Amino acid sequence: MSESSQPAGDGNATDAEPSLIVEGLVVDRGEIQVLNGVTFSAQSGHIMGVIGPNGAGKSTLFNTLTGLIPAREGRVFINGKSIAESRGSVAFVPQRQNINWELPMTVWDMVMLGRTRQIGWFRRPGRADRDAVEDALNQVWMWDKRSVLISELSGGQQQRIFVARALAQGVDVLILDEAFRGVDFTSQEVMTLVLQEMREAGKTILLASHNINYIRRLADDCLCLNRSVVACGPTAEVLVPDVMEELYRSVDIYRAYESEQN
Amino acid sequence: MDVISDVLVAPFQYGFMVRALIVSLLVGIMCPMLGAYVVTKGLGFMGDALSHAVLPGMVAAFLIGINPFLGAIPMGIAVALLSGYLIKRAGVSADTSVGILFAGLFALGVVMLSFTRGLRVSLEDILLGQVLGVTTRDVVVTAVMAGAVLAVLYLLHKEFVFASFDPAGASVIGLPTQALDYLLLALLAVVIVLAIQAVGIVLVLAMLITPAATSFLLVRNFPKAMFTGSLLGVISAVAGLYLSYHYNLPSGPSMALLATVIFAVVVAVKKAR
Incomplete structure (x- = not known):
């Protein structure tokens, strides 16, 4: 891995080295190709929100990053190491x-x-x-x-x-998949505090949520995913009407296309 | 002579009773240890199928004229690994494929048994156990194998528990969960083969799951449940042996029946409270 392989990230403003680099990830689930070339990077000491419609491949992405399902193509570096080498330094709250x-x-x-x-x-x-x-x-x-x-x-x-x-x-990397859904107020507040402490401690946190307000409040960066990366960058720049419309409209188009096929 | 020595000590003037006691103790300890995993992982059907499937290996050993363990233990481990593979592969119809294969193997074993005429092998002993007939060599093999299984269970305890409780989490942290599953099945196969001596193919399940299931009603901690189950297993096995000696009852069914009665009593007491 070299510095030249700085992918996507939409020209991250920070000078920190990305701790998680994902390049051209293609993942199948059965016959269906769920992720078609996902490329992004996440900074240590940042919380990255991951949003996208249902079926966008968030869980598939997380399962791949934690080594639970294999990728067909693409590379993942976690602090310069492969997924297999970094077992133990990644945790997953499904x-x-x-x-x-x-x-x-x-x-x-x-x-x-x-x-x-x-x-x-x-x-x-x-x-x-x-x-x-x-x-x-x-x-x-x-x-x-x-x-x-x-x-x-x-x-x-x-x-x-x-x-x-x-x-x-x-862990160096913590991945949470809708971990806050249906959770009582105290637990939500406590986990928010913990995530903020982990951010201070320089961990990398990926947090998928349907609650856009929560992402807006907590996440430094945001990855908009719909089978491939729609947008990725600082939350304030990414969570704008244009991107949101593309993210959620494109799935409608996809759904319409899919139902036509059936 | 008082009652205590008449009832409790007298039987052991016979060598066969001493050997039977040792094997019963070991089976009573080992079955619920594995049984704790069998009960929590829902492997009851698997355990029953495994015990039936080792029959061809046992009979083959009789036919060749070697110790039945030498046929049954490799056979047990082989079918355990095969069934582990079937469960992972077959998905929804896992029960069916395991059932078909193992019922078929059992049938093969019974057919093979008809070729053993002239040898001192009885189907009834194999099906229901004949602990009174164990030889000194059986006792030694049982003790060694039980010790080996216990050692593996002890050394890999936290890994087995992690992989059984949260397979995905164990996988993420880098544990070889598949290998651990297969190893556990292999240990299960060994214990089943040992237990067949005492309770037979048909009743292995009783020693495997009944004391373990009872212990989960009594304690709510996995390692404690393993030990409590072993205690109940030992009580059932040894008391069953005494019953069979004094009242001339079949030993395997006596042990299985006692384990079941203990379970029923615990359930009743829990309900009554």
Whole structure:
């Protein structure tokens, strides 16, 4: 990777080196090509909002960046490393938790899972791991609930625990997919605070949301995605009527085209 | 002689009872350890299918004249890996493809069994268990294999739990979740083969899921549930062995029945409260 490979970013105003670089990403889901050449970059110490209509490929993009599904074409650099090399430095808080509720798991044990890599194979948690879990739980205001089962928490509290796990993991990149949807007020405020703290700490945060006002309030940059990048840049420059119209109208055209095909 | 020594100690003047006790203890410990995963991951059908599918391997070993473990354990691991592959591949019809394959293998095993005339093999013992007939070598193999499975379960505990609880999250953090799933199935196959001695092919499921399911009603913590399940498994296995000795009952069904009664009592007490 070299400096010459500075893609898209719409000439980012900041001088910081982008920590996440995505170049020409093409991803299929079954027979359907969901992402057609997605190129953008995200800065460390920035929160990047990701918006787009339903079916725009936000979840597919996130699943690809976290290594859950493979890309057919394109490259991803996370602090100069590939997705495979940067496992452990990326955390994902998905839209709906696809976890096994049958397995009883306390808040404490759940956050400790984030330390799995640091603890290492065949080993048990040490002092540093317990401290990291305690700090993470305090940061999301859930220390008091450490002995409670995850399944007994509210949806918002569960999302806070997933964020806490990412904190304990000590990630460079945090990706949240509609993590705030249907979440109680306290949880939303707490997670907003945590995201701001992580931004201060120089992390890279990608946040998908349907709530444009929330993106406007929190995100430094914004990626407008509809199977490819419609626009990407500082939030104030991107969230303008022209772009929004293109982003959401083009999908109507696409839908019309698709229904004609069927 | 008082009642205690008559009832509890007297049986063990016989070598076969000592061997049966050791195997019962080990099966009682191991089954619920794996059973905790079987119950939480919904692998009950898989466990039942696996226990039936190892029959051709066992019978082949009888026919060649080697220790049945040498046929059953490799066979169990092979079908466990194959079924893991079928589950990942087949999607919606996973149950069907696993069912077809394993019922077919069981049928093959029963047919093969008809070629063992003249050998001392009984279908009833294989189906329902005959722990009173285990040899010293069986005891040694069981102890070694149980120790190996326990060691792997201990060493990879946090990885197995992570991959079972949140497969996607475990994958994102870089755990080889597929390999862990396959390994767990292989361990399951080994434990099933060990348990067949005590409770037979048909009743393995009872030892695998019943004490584990009971323990999840009693404790709400995964490692504690593993240990509680083992305790219940040991109680069922050892008490079942005593029942079979004193009242001349079949040992495997006695153990399975006790495990079921304990489950029913726990459910009833929980409901009553």
